Amino acid sequence: RFQPGELERMLLAKEFAYANVPYRLKPFENLVQDPHRTIDFDDELEAVIEARVKEVGADGRLVWNGDGEVRRASLLEKLLVSVLTKFSNFIPEAGIWLNTQRPEWNDANNALVGYGVSMVTLCYLRRFLSFLQDLLENVDWDAVQISEAVARFLADLTEPLQSHSNLLDTGLSDQDRWRVLKAVGTAGSRYRESVYQPDLDSTTSSVSRADILAFVNIALAWTDQSIRANRRSDGLYHAYNLMEVKDDQVSVSYLYEMLEGQVAVLSSGLLSPGEAVEVLTALKNSALFRSDQYSYLLYPDRDLPRFLEKNRIPDEAIAGSLLLSRLVEAGDRRLVVMDVDGLTHFNGTFRNRHDVDDALTLLAKEGFTQVDAEREQILDLFESVFDHRSYTGRSGTFFGYEGLGCIYWHMVSKLLLATAETYARAVREAADEKTLAALVEHYYEIRAGIGLNKGPEVFGAFPTDPYSHTPANAGAKQPGMTGQVKEDILARWEELGVAVEDGCLSFSPSLLRSSEFLNAAGEFEYFDVGGNHRRIGLKAGELAFTYCQVPITYRSSGANRLRVSVREGDDIEVPELALDRRLSSALFGRTGEITSICVEFAPTS
Numbered sequence: 001r002f003q004p005g006e007l008e009r010m011l012l013a014k015e016f017a018y019a020n021v022p023y024r025l026k027p028f029e030n031l032v033q034d035p036h037r038t039i040d041f042d043d044e045l046e047a048v049i050e051a052r053v054k055e056v057g058a059d060g061r062l063v064w065n066g067d068g069e070v071r072r073a074s075l076l077e078k079l080l081v082s083v084l085t086k087f088s089n090f091i092p093e094a095g096i097w098l099n100t101q102r103p104e105w106n107d108a109n110n111a112l113v114g115y116g117v118s119m120v121t122l123c124y125l126r127r128f129l130s131f132l133q134d135l136l137e138n139v140d141w142d143a144v145q146i147s148e149a150v151a152r153f154l155a156d157l158t159e160p161l162q163s164h165s166n167l168l169d170t171g172l173s174d175q176d177r178w179r180v181l182k183a184v185g186t187a188g189s190r191y192r193e194s195v196y197q198p199d200l201d202s203t204t205s206s207v208s209r210a211d212i213l214a215f216v217n218i219a220l221a222w223t224d225q226s227i228r229a230n231r232r233s234d235g236l237y238h239a240y241n242l243m244e245v246k247d248d249q250v251s252v253s254y255l256y257e258m259l260e261g262q263v264a265v266l267s268s269g270l271l272s273p274g275e276a277v278e279v280l281t282a283l284k285n286s287a288l289f290r291s292d293q294y295s296y297l298l299y300p301d302r303d304l305p306r307f308l309e310k311n312r313i314p315d316e317a318i319a320g321s322l323l324l325s326r327l328v329e330a331g332d333r334r335l336v337v338m339d340v341d342g343l344t345h346f347n348g349t350f351r352n353r354h355d356v357d358d359a360l361t362l363l364a365k366e367g368f369t370q371v372d373a374e375r376e377q378i379l380d381l382f383e384s385v386f387d388h389r390s391y392t393g394r395s396g397t398f399f400g401y402e403g404l405g406c407i408y409w410h411m412v413s414k415l416l417l418a419t420a421e422t423y424a425r426a427v428r429e430a431a432d433e434k435t436l437a438a439l440v441e442h443y444y445e446i447r448a449g450i451g452l453n454k455g456p457e458v459f460g461a462f463p464t465d466p467y468s469h470t471p472a473n474a475g476a477k478q479p480g481m482t483g484q485v486k487e488d489i490l491a492r493w494e495e496l497g498v499a500v501e502d503g504c505l506s507f508s509p510s511l512l513r514s515s516e517f518l519n520a521a522g523e524f525e526y527f528d529v530g531g532n533h534r535r536i537g538l539k540a541g542e543l544a545f546t547y548c549q550v551p552i553t554y555r556s557s558g559a560n561r562l563r564v565s566v567r568e569g570d571d572i573e574v575p576e577l578a579l580d581r582r583l584s585s586a587l588f589g590r591t592g593e594i595t596s597i598c599v600e601f602a603p604t605s
Contacts, residue, residue: 001500002588004581007075008139014072018063022046024196025100028182028189032245035099036114045198066199077146079132080212084153086125087219088188092172092180093229094241094252095119108298108402109240111393117241117252119230123264126223130269133216136209143208149194151205156187158215161222168225174249181250227270232257235282237265242389255390259288259296259411266418273426273435280419280442290405293458293470295412295449299395301405301472310386313344317381323363323370324378335359335378346382356382405472412450413487419443420494423511440511450488451476496554498547505547505587506578507562507599509554514603517543517556526551529590536596548587550594557600565596577601 022045025031026038052060065071089097095117109116160183167176194201230238232254239261242253262283266276283289287300313336318324328338335356338344350356356379364371383389390396394403402408423439447453451463460475461467466485468478493499497509517540524536524544536551538544544553562574564583572583577599579587586593 011076028185065202096121108394120264123268145204148203148205153191177250273431400471407470410483413484503581563598
């Protein structure tokens with residue numbers, strides 16, 4: 001936006017490299033077999049990398065080709081790899097499969113790795129695909145040279161998405177879901193196998209822009225269908241789901257509502273402004289709203305059962321198992337334990353089903369013949385008691401640090417920014433006044449809950465400091481430069497209506513409240529581009545801020561125009577609320593040519 005054409009140039013320039021990470025993701029069939037154990041460490045590759053680092057420095061940690069040089073790639077290839085690898089883990093109507101040992105952005109949910117599926121990732125992938133679509137539709141080339149392995153990966157993913165596209169209208173069965181997952185997962189597996197070779201082939205292949213756009217378009221169609229399918233009955237959207245592969249079928253189950261899911265779907269760009277209002281209204285009426293802080297929890301608060309309450313095997317399950325009945329009768333405590341009240345529990349040392357499986361194997365070796373017939377029955381019983389598949393991590397078991405009953409301020413600020421972006425899009429799309437007014441109301445309600453707008457007695461800390469989170473039983477905790485600061489700054493630019501497009505700076509302060517303007521004359525202090533301390537007088541009805549160290553004064557007027565004061569010569573009057581590219585470039589470059597700007601605008605209401 002600031003440098004038109006630069007991104008398009010970088011798309012084709014081979015100025016990028018790949019990190020040579022000595023981990024190897026297993027083939028697709030292994031991921032399905034055990035999605036918790038999916039990574040091998042390549043000791044031989046690690047030795048090669050360390051030897052190269054000693055020889056050439058940091059470049060030794062990059063991917064090299066068979067000619068003994070760092071393998072270079074264009075930005076387009078790098079962007080494609082990012083999209084294709086994510087989409088090779090796509091489960092229709094469920095999200096992106098978290099089948100490797102990696103947390104998502106919200107690492108409070110990192111225990112979902114294995115059987116978890118992220119709609120959050122799919123929503124942000126949708127935003128990225130939309131951006132890539134706009135970018136590729138406006139370039140001036142018809143074909144590009146990329147790695148042959150990436151070109152094959154692109155074709156291998158496009159084909160099943162297109163050949164199964166009839167399911168987008170009819171909906172998917174569990175068998176359909178498996179067929180799509182197997183096709184895209186196998187494509188990803190083939191790609192990994194090719195790039196894991198020690199002497200990486202440097203062969204390139206010509207790929208047409210039309211073929212890349214064909215993938216982007218069909219991928220968008222699948223993401224949109226999946227996001228729509230994840231609308232809950234209460235008007236919210238699912239954030240993370242659970243998957244299970246069994247008998248060539250993929251079934252999907254759902255977790256509780258999460259704030260992150262609403263932020264993601266609002267950020268995706270899929271919803272119309274009216275649909276966004278529906279989500280924000282449902283959110284305000286949900287269990288995620290915390291009235292005492294007038295803000296939103298990450299997850300609904302709830303009471304958790306104690307361990308002995310949770311680790312309780314139903315009597316009918318014991319009666320229905322010859323093995324368990326025999327063990328209880330014999331007082332054998334290796335698998336199950338009966339307490340003094342006659343209640344039966346699994347051995348308290350078991351961590352997961354693998355421990356149960358090991359105990360069953362040991363019993364089988366000792367002559368318990370019922371093990372072979374009842375192994376899966378007992379493993380399923382263990383899972384039904386503990387529901388480990390639904391275990392999310394901190395988000396479902398902790399009461400602070402992004403846990404139950406906790407406000408996580410960065411996520412609230414992400415919600416604020418997503419609402420501001422939705423409002424800006426609604427203005428561009430000429431949404432009706434009722435929708436625009438509703439978005440403004442929701443925006444400032446969210447903003448009112450953020451610490452800066454509270455007293456210390458409510459916030460529990462200095463309101464002007466950024467804090468990580470607020471648990472249910474205390475004030476704000478963990479001060480520091482959190483991600484909240486970034487989102488709040490970006491949201492503030494949206495309020496002020498400052499935007500850059502095609503190298504031009506513009507002003508459209510329709511989201512700005514009239515209460516922001518001074519009631520009486522005042523003074524504004526700032527430092528100019530030369531680092532000099534300056535003061536300018538302001539009248540009642542004005543406000544001021546700096547952009548690239550140039551003071552900008554807002555003033556309500558009968559017309560939309562800019563008065564640009566320059567260092568030499570007469571002031572420049574612009575009959576619209578945007579600078580041309582030359583003046584914008586001078587401002588961005590902090591050349592000192594522009595000394596101040598007065599923005600006069602007609603009130604919107």
